Amino acid sequence: MQVVSPIREHLVTGGKTYHDVTEDICRHVESKPTKEWKIAFIISVVVLIYGASWVLWTWWEGLGVWGLNKTVGWAWDITNFVWWVGIGHAGTLISAILLLFRQKWRTSINRAAEAMTIFAVLCAASFILMHMGRPWLAYWALPLPNTFGSLWVNFNSPLVWDVFAISTYFSVSCLFWYIGMVPDLATIRDRATGIRKSIYGALSLGWTGGAKSWARYEDVSLILAGLSTPLVLSVHTIVSFDFATSVIPGWHTTIFPPYFVAGAIFSGFAMVQNLMLVTRVVYKLEDYITIEHIGLMNKIITVTGSIVGVAYITEFFIAFYSGVQYESYAFLNRATGPLWWSYAAMMTCNVLSPQIFWFKSLRENIVVSFVIAVVVNIGMWFERFVIIVTSLHRDYLPSSWTYFTPRMGDIGDYIFSFGFFFTLFFLFSKYLPVINMAEVKSVLKSSSEKTTEEKEVSAH
Amino acid sequence: MADKKYIVGIFDDEDDVMHAIGNIRGNGVKIHEVFTPYPVHGLDLALGYDRPRMGVAAFLFGITGTSLAFLLTFWTLGVDWPMNIGGKNFFPFPTNIPIVFELTVLLAAYGMSFTFFFMEGLGPTVKPVIFDPRSTDDKFVMAIDLGKNKSSEGDITELLKGNGATEVNIKEI
Structure with a gap:
């Protein structure tokens, strides 16, 4: 029998029974869409269509619709890609690393976080397709033989590593998410009737929840978590190699892999925080996603934000200490050059703003948490912008120095990714269980308000 | 397929079902399978399964x-x-x-x-045998195959009830 110290906060409040958990989560899947959901969904679809028209224009007209120039050949497109990939790190981190660390509080948020991960990676992938200019030739990135008209892909190139890393990450995340959902889909199947029963029946793959199945299922989950943990770290490492293996001052730094991974966790948690704060209110899930959960998320945001801060300062110091004038200048230009405002935005949003979470009252304040999570994601977008654009816009030849101004093509493509992301997220939140019912039930006995009270009473 | 008759015991709590498994197996009754809404740790070992590999x-x-x-x-x-x-x-x-x-x-x-x-044996076209649909909601369901046990229906029912089953049903497949 597991005994939980009464000092520890309850993971599930409100005296829920197993059946209450099923009811609370299934209700949203089984009921008709609410008016709020419909309005929010229609807005996302409108944004998606508007953005998609810009993407189509980008493909029709070519990359000239972006604000790129001879000196700055890579700007918003790659900034958005890295930003979305970064956001897409939180889900697997929550479900894999926190599973390995036996952090039970992950059970209420892992499902939505994993879904968010998958959608964010899809958004990131859409920017790769936009980059290509001729997306119908995207398959050239795969290792295909010479008869296709070119040589084999260069396996020494970080861009090819990216193809493998992102597609593996996406596939394995989908698998992890889906396997985690099978028992919950079976719960919905057993409650449903008619056509819904056949759909959820097919989706749940005939799951019955026998002891043998659960034992294997737990084994599979644990091994998938073990496989996903190095995978999630490898993905942003490889994304950082896109820059770190180049010879551009400001990019050619060995600190990039850990610094990018920390930044990715940072922005991913901020996005999870935003989505969960809205979901818990709209779906009335305050008993499952408690203030305790919000506080824990904020702690991780503060830690990773501080790691990122240390990385910024280290980079600066190393640029000076290296004695390489180009490197030193790249960093001086970042902070004091014409794009100083983006550097200031990055520093304020990422390093300073999360420090307010050292105060418990602010850490457990819903409005403050939401605002800071938005600020963090703005800051993380600027981080990528700073790294990419400020390192490029003043190159070795002062006569080619320039400034970067986005054009509607850049902005429209970015808007597309938001429409795409939220459309998918709203569909998920309506038709699939947003909280992992089976896992919440498994912690209910040891960590719910009801059972610990009963234990305290029976102990007397 | 020949008709098979199962006795289905329904339990309300994981501790009750864990406790019952020991007693029931101790009485020489073979358990077909136990269905639970979430993974109950140690259940597979209590039922005598090998560790998953x-x-x-x-x-x-x-x-x-x-x-x-x-x-x-x-x-x-x-x-x-x-x-x-x-x-x-x-x-x-x-x-x-x-x-x-x-x-x-x-x-x-x-x-x-x-x-x-x-x-x-999981797949989109699989039609699972569900002993009690509540096993994916809040009940812990123990199925005992009558054909594979020497004890009579009445004895097993008594045994289940005596070990905390809140409900005992018969299911023919």
Whole structure:
């Protein structure tokens, strides 16, 4: 029998029974869409269509619709890609690393976080397709033989590593998410009737929840978590190699892999925080996603934000200490050059703003948490912008120095990714269980308000 | 298929069902399976199952992924069409680590998961035998195959009730 110290906060409040958990989560899947959901969904679809028209224009007209120039050949497109990939790190981190660390509080948020991960990676992938200019030739990135008209892909190139890393990450995340959902889909199947029963029946793959199945299922989950943990770290490492293996001052730094991974966790948690704060209110899930959960998320945001801060300062110091004038200048230009405002935005949003979470009252304040999570994601977008654009816009030849101004093509493509992301997220939140019912039930006995009270009473 | 008769005991709590398993098996009654809404730790061991060995599948598929990825990169860049890139080796090992790693993980994850689906007989067209639909909601359901037990229906029912089953039903398949 597991005994939980009464000092520890309850993971599930409100005296829920197993059946209450099923009811609370299934209700949203089984009921008709609410008016709020419909309005929010229609807005996302409108944004998606508007953005998609810009993407189509980008493909029709070519990359000239972006604000790129001879000196700055890579700007918003790659900034958005890295930003979305970064956001897409939180889900697997929550479900894999926190599973390995036996952090039970992950059970209420892992499902939505994993879904968010998958959608964010899809958004990131859409920017790769936009980059290509001729997306119908995207398959050239795969290792295909010479008869296709070119040589084999260069396996020494970080861009090819990216193809493998992102597609593996996406596939394995989908698998992890889906396997985690099978028992919950079976719960919905057993409650449903008619056509819904056949759909959820097919989706749940005939799951019955026998002891043998659960034992294997737990084994599979644990091994998938073990496989996903190095995978999630490898993905942003490889994304950082896109820059770190180049010879551009400001990019050619060995600190990039850990610094990018920390930044990715940072922005991913901020996005999870935003989505969960809205979901818990709209779906009335305050008993499952408690203030305790919000506080824990904020702690991780503060830690990773501080790691990122240390990385910024280290980079600066190393640029000076290296004695390489180009490197030193790249960093001086970042902070004091014409794009100083983006550097200031990055520093304020990422390093300073999360420090307010050292105060418990602010850490457990819903409005403050939401605002800071938005600020963090703005800051993380600027981080990528700073790294990419400020390192490029003043190159070795002062006569080619320039400034970067986005054009509607850049902005429209970015808007597309938001429409795409939220459309998918709203569909998920309506038709699939947003909280992992089976896992919440498994912690209910040891960590719910009801059972610990009963234990305290029976102990007397 | 011949009709099979099962006695289905319904329990309300994981501790009750765990306790009951020991007593029921101690009385020489064979349990067909216990269905629970969430993974109950130690349930598989209490029922006398072996520890799951999905790791074996993961390892075998993983090592296949490693080998295939290694062969792919080595054969394409080192044998089929060697390219002189900056005068470096035709097959520099360190730069191939990312691809080899990713394909190892990809094959291990998918190979193991599909092995799991195969072993459990899971698939989109499968029509599962559900002893009690509440087993995916809030009940712990124990199924006992009458044909495989010497004890009579009445004895087993008594045994289940005496060990905390809140409900005992008969299910014919």
